[in-house]
Amino acid sequence: MPGRRTVVLGFLGAALDSDGRANKRWNRWRPTVGLCMQSDLLVDRLELIHNEGARDVALAERIRADIRQVSPQTEVCLHVMPLRDAWDLEEVYGALHDFAGRYPFDTDREDYLIHITTGTHVAQICWFLLAEARYVPARLVQTSPSRGTRITNQVAGTYSLIDLDLSRYDRIAARFRHERQESLAFLKAGIATRNAAFNRTIEHIERVAIRSRAPMLLVGPTGAGKSFLARRIHELKQGRRQLAGSFVEVNCATLRGEAAMSALFGHVKGAYTGALQAREGLLRAANGGVLFLDELGELGLDEQAMLLKAIEEKRFFPFGSDKEVASDFQLIAGTHRELPSLVAEGRFREDLLARINLWTFELPGLLARREDIEPNIDFELARFARENGQRVRFNREARQHYLAFATSARALWKGNFRELSASITRMATLADDGRIDEALVLEEIDRLSRGWHGVLSSDDLAGVLGQAVEHLDLFERVQLQAVLRVCRQTRSLSEAGRLLFDVSRQAKAKPNDADRLRKYLARFGLDWKGIASGG
Incomplete structure (x- = not known):
């Protein structure tokens, strides 16, 4: 040959x-x-x-x-x-x-x-x-x-x-790998996330962000970090000198009627009653930068049609004007809704979905990323220190207690990472001498549980005790409600006993908190395991 x-x-x-x-x-x-x-x-x-x-x-x-x-x-x-x-x-x-x-x-x-x-x-x-x-x-x-x-x-x-083939040059390849890892860490704000699916999503977003100016769609529940990630994408592209313009964010759920048209596309003077002067609009403000439209599914059909034209042609008509204006922006959209379902219902334009669906990334909520709760706790404490000039830490037992609750099935995290951030901020603000102790953790767990499940009521007691609740004095009902709430917030019978008898146990040479609590619950035919599991 x-x-x-x-x-x-x-x-x-x-x-x-x-x-x-x-x-x-x-x-x-x-x-x-x-x-x-x-x-x-x-x-x-x-x-x-x-x-x-x-x-x-x-x-x-x-x-x-x-x-x-x-x-x-x-x-x-x-x-x-x-x-x-x-x-x-x-x-x-x-x-x-x-x-x-x-x-x-x-x-x-x-x-x-x-x-x-x-x-x-x-x-x-x-x-x-x-x-x-x-x-x-x-x-x-x-x-x-x-x-x-x-x-x-x-x-x-x-x-x-x-x-x-630069991958064959070891030093260049190593440098590219290092720069890519820096980009990934930047998108995650330095949080050492452990969820494999989320980390793969961030890797894909990083590739697309530095290689494309096509629209991106971020799908996920409220509080999953869509707005935060969109801003990070803008900063990453700006750091690579791919963008020179601003980051402009708007929640489409707040836009209605003429105000929506004016806010997005601007208007000329006299376009409608009350339009006393011309307005530039958010699309023009985002020229050369990123326009983040959160909750895009809430946008009206007329605004969707104009947005499609603006994405495709980089030109549009301000409200009330017969002269087109130009704006070259990159669109990042966010939504918690199923847009294909909205298309089927006639509430979202199919052609707009097709245009923005090139790069769609799903951001899971906190419940789907329980392994990322611990590094996010550390991130929130570090952010609190930066913003308030005060470093706050957990006591060892308090951290274990809070982390066990936060990662358990009892924690619903309906507000996702936003709710976790608020929880850490509350405890850090109330911490004396920069230490979050078990008392603060217990108080915070109680606050979160009441927000998710409501206060334990007599109806709840009836569900636990049946008709026997009718034979209890109000004093016993209130006391039992408090005990049940603590049992549902702790990891073991012994831990619940220590918290419930934290004063009287000091006077005992050999305190047996678990046995005391077991006997108390037995009076009502209850046990800790059944209560903690929701029975």
């Missing part, structure tokens, strides 16, 4: 490849000829591109004749590429792109090199872009004159190959 052939593509160097004084040309380095004189690089075919002028054509023919003399096995194919301005990026890139589209690349039998030493700097940039995007399946080759003492060395020069 014959070996693979080496094919070189490159421009004729109008100056570097020039004959100069024809009888002296073999005493100087000419990059195109020198490339074909390398002892360890056999060029089977050279695709030489040149302009259409008579001088360029004559020089190309002379170079072909000289290569035939020093490397008879090299086939030289000449290609005329008319360029009005070889320094015009758009013209050069378009011409090379067309050339690549027509060229019959045969990667099964041939290896391709692009000679980047000749041609204008613009041509070299275009070659790089085409190779990096794989429009041209080639590596780059660069030649240079050598400092050898022999004439043959001076004429041939040297060459080096540049592989655009």
